[in-house]
Amino acid sequence: MTGALPFQVQLALPEWIPDAVSGAGVVATDADKVALAIELSRRNVEARTGGPFGAVVFGPDHRVVAAAVNRVMPATCSLAHAEAMAYMLAQQRLGRARLNRDDEDRPLGPFVLATSSQPCCQCYGATVWAGIDRLLIGARSEDVEALTEFDEGPLPQDWVGELERRGITVVRDLLRDQARAVLRAYGEAGGDRY
Amino acid sequence: MTGALPFQVQLALPEWIPDAVSGAGVVATDADKVALAIELSRRNVEARTGGPFGAVVFGPDHRVVAAAVNRVMPATCSLAHAEAMAYMLAQQRLGRARLNRDDEDRPLGPFVLATSSQPCCQCYGATVWAGIDRLLIGARSEDVEALTEFDEGPLPQDWVGELERRGITVVRDLLRDQARAVLRAYGEAGGDRY
Numbered sequence: 001m002t003g004a005l006p007f008q009v010q011l012a013l014p015e016w017i018p019d020a021v022s023g024a025g026v027v028a029t030d031a032d033k034v035a036l037a038i039e040l041s042r043r044n045v046e047a048r049t050g051g052p053f054g055a056v057v058f059g060p061d062h063r064v065v066a067a068a069v070n071r072v073m074p075a076t077c078s079l080a081h082a083e084a085m086a087y088m089l090a091q092q093r094l095g096r097a098r099l100n101r102d103d104e105d106r107p108l109g110p111f112v113l114a115t116s117s118q119p120c121c122q123c124y125g126a127t128v129w130a131g132i133d134r135l136l137i138g139a140r141s142e143d144v145e146a147l148t149e150f151d152e153g154p155l156p157q158d159w160v161g162e163l164e165r166r167g168i169t170v171v172r173d174l175l176r177d178q179a180r181a182v183l184r185a186y187g188e189a190g191g192d193r194y
Numbered sequence: 195m196t197g198a199l200p201f202q203v204q205l206a207l208p209e210w211i212p213d214a215v216s217g218a219g220v221v222a223t224d225a226d227k228v229a230l231a232i233e234l235s236r237r238n239v240e241a242r243t244g245g246p247f248g249a250v251v252f253g254p255d256h257r258v259v260a261a262a263v264n265r266v267m268p269a270t271c272s273l274a275h276a277e278a279m280a281y282m283l284a285q286q287r288l289g290r291a292r293l294n295r296d297d298e299d300r301p302l303g304p305f306v307l308a309t310s311s312q313p314c315c316q317c318y319g320a321t322v323w324a325g326i327d328r329l330l331i332g333a334r335s336e337d338v339e340a341l342t343e344f345d346e347g348p349l350p351q352d353w354v355g356e357l358e359r360r361g362i363t364v365v366r367d368l369l370r371d372q373a374r375a376v377l378r379a380y381g382e383a384g385g386d387r388y
Contacts, residue, residue, distance in 0.1 A: 005212050006260050006283040012202040021199060066200050077282050078291045078323040079273065088271050089200040097272045122319030128347045129272040129316060153322045154356035162348035 014049035021067040033114035034174040041116040042182045044069035052186035055082035055115040057090040066090035083123035087130040099131035109133040121153030134169045138179030147183040208243035215261045227308035228368040235310040236376045238263035246380035249276035249309040251284035260284035277317035281324040293325035303327040315347030328363045332373030341377040
């Protein structure tokens with residue numbers, strides 16, 4: 001180990017992201033929101049710019065606030081999952097650490113996270129603090145674990161209920177088969193586990 | 195909401211961190227490792243540069259790999275907890291996304307995270323992936339929740355066992371009273387809840 005004590009972290013998206021998202025416009029339905037997250041997961045595998053996961057934060061106007069993909073290996077950062085990247089980028093853009101609350105703790109939402117696969121244990125926890133009102137999920141954890149070598153980690157037994165009690169609505173199995181298809185293609189190609 | 199789609203996240207430590215850590219040298223014992231994390235939590239409150247939490251990654255030589263504090267409000271980022279910052283900084287310094295494994299998945303540890311308070315639900319999950327062998331904890335979650343207005347979030351019922359089964363030894367209550375004193379001072383001063 002060499003060098004000075006590290007002082008700053010930089011995490012960047014792949015260069016193709018703006019092009020993939022800029023034409024999205026108003027994305028009204030839950031399924032269409034998850035479709036965009038799945039499309040990003042597919043392109044991330046195709047471009048070899050990270051793992052097979054995509055996530056998008058939408059604002060109350062159903063437009064993209066931030067879109068992200070898994071960047072663990074390119075960024076050398078175990079936290080750089082798609083959901084975590086999307087939260088961080090959205091918070092920096094909107095200038096607040098809790099997306100759906102203003103400085104006086106008044107509600108600003110609804111804010112939505114659409115993700116191609118169920119969040120792992122880390123992104124599950126990050127979801128509790130990020131300030132979203134709805135969590136839209138494509139593939140299930142068991143799909144991730146069956147079709148790839150990724151582990152999803154330990155969750156509270158009633159993980160959906162814990163989110164719902166904190167005001168976050170959870171919708172699962174949106175375009176699950178499409179999300180699974182990306183995971184399967186990645187797994188069959190023997191993609192790097194992160 | 196204005197501006198282009200965000201593309202990059204930057205997270206930085208307060209300027210006083212290198213000065214606070216540079217003289218640490220070899221920190222041999224568990225208690226001394228947690229003492230440094232608590233000292234960082236104390237200074238972060240004193241300098242008003244974030245919440246009352248500090249965390250330090252140590253390498254196999256018992257030297258500091260990365261030291262961090264809570265930066266949620268200054269960085270406008272709900273993920274910028276002390277433990278998450280420490281993991282990201284350590285991984286970037288060592289050039290690998292899993293601290294205790296090389297490219298061939300051979301063990302490199304032990305790597306240790308010392309934290310002033312028990313990790314919240316997000317940093318708990320991040321701990322599963324970061325690549326540490328030992329987790330050293332000062333204050334308990336119930337201390338955090340009793341002495342400040344911070345919520346620690348939902349964890350798996352057997353959260354210690356889940357880590358131990360993944361090869362991470364957990365040691366609790368190290369200098370718990372010292373860690374509690376910082377939390378109490380912060381809570382009594384009515385510090386910003388992130």
